[in-house]
Amino acid sequence: MKLATWNVNSIRARQERLLRWLDRERPDVLCLQELKVTDEAFPREAIEAAGYHAAVFGQKTYNGVAILSRDEPADVQRGLGDDDPQSRLVAALIDGVCIVNAYFPNGQEVGSEKWEYKLDWMRRLEAYLADRYRPSDPLVLCGDFNVARDDLDVARPHQWAGTVLCHPDAREGLEAIHRWGFLDVFREHHPEGRLYSWWDYRMLGFAQNNGLRLDHIFATETLARRCRGAEIDRDERKGDKPSDHAPVVAVFD
DNA sequence: ATGGCATAATTGTTATGA
Numbered sequence: 553m554k555l556a557t558w559n560v561n562s563i564r565a566r567q568e569r570l571l572r573w574l575d576r577e578r579p580d581v582l583c584l585q586e587l588k589v590t591d592e593a594f595p596r597e598a599i600e601a602a603g604y605h606a607a608v609f610g611q612k613t614y615n616g617v618a619i620l621s622r623d624e625p626a627d628v629q630r631g632l633g634d635d636d637p638q639s640r641l642v643a644a645l646i647d648g649v650c651i652v653n654a655y656f657p658n659g660q661e662v663g664s665e666k667w668e669y670k671l672d673w674m675r676r677l678e679a680y681l682a683d684r685y686r687p688s689d690p691l692v693l694c695g696d697f698n699v700a701r702d703d704l705d706v707a708r709p710h711q712w713a714g715t716v717l718c719h720p721d722a723r724e725g726l727e728a729i730h731r732w733g734f735l736d737v738f739r740e741h742h743p744e745g746r747l748y749s750w751w752d753y754r755m756l757g758f759a760q761n762n763g764l765r766l767d768h769i770f771a772t773e774t775l776a777r778r779c780r781g782a783e784i785d786r787d788e789r790k791g792d793k794p795s796d797h798a799p800v801v802a803v804f805d
Numbered sequence: 806a807t808g809g810c811a812t813a814a815t816t817g818t819t820a821t822g823a
Binding site for chain 2: 698
């Protein structure tokens with residue numbers, strides 16, 4: 553199974569790039585974040601014409617997630633099962649693997665209401681996983697986590713130290729999820745770090761490779777053992793009208 | 806302390822992102 557995660561920063565703005573990428577890479581599963589469309593406005597026909605099913609949890613203007621897959625998804629779940637008004641999680645069973653696609657809150661500024669929401673959302677995700685799954689299940693948790701796990705995931709650690717992406721409380725929130733029973737399959741294949749999945753549009757962020765690794769593929773051990781490689785498609789950040797995130801891809805036997 | 810850039814909802818300006 554070839555699985556990828558990509559924050560497209562508006563599926564309508566990225567539709568041509570997305571279709572070209574699907575045609576070129578032909579992943580079995582592609583988890584998308586920041587669709588910025590309602591379910592009604594999701595470009596379902598174009599996705600289906602490319603040969604993919606879509607489990608969509610959309611939202612107007614902000615957020616929105618989807619799982620695209622060549623096989624039909626089963627047991628689709630939308631949201632964390634509470635009254636959260638933001639569309640940040642969609643899960644499905646595909647080819648015997650539980651796929652949980654998450655768009656973690658950014659948090660804006662440490663100490664703000666959005667920051668508290670981010671930390672709370674991570675705790676709720678931890679409870680969601682513990683309620684529904686076991687670490688022995690073949691399970692993938694992937695998406696835009698809006699956390700750089702450690703400074704090997706940050707090109708300029710001093711610039712980002714203490715911000716919502718690198719704050720010790722955000723990192724601890726993610727490590728708690730990791731400790732529940734995941735391996736970070738990209739990190740397993742690239743222990744040297746210093747590879748990034750997001751670059752700011754401003755200040756020549758990409759040209760200077762001033763990036764962070766915020767997009768992650770976590771797999772339970774039973775599945776991680778079957779992982780044959782993981783890469784960031786940083787070429788997709790180049791050219792005309794890119795997303796500010798690059799796709800992250802992992803291949804499982 | 807703020808802007809840099811991009812996107813959506815709107816048509817001049819704001820909210821949000823990371």
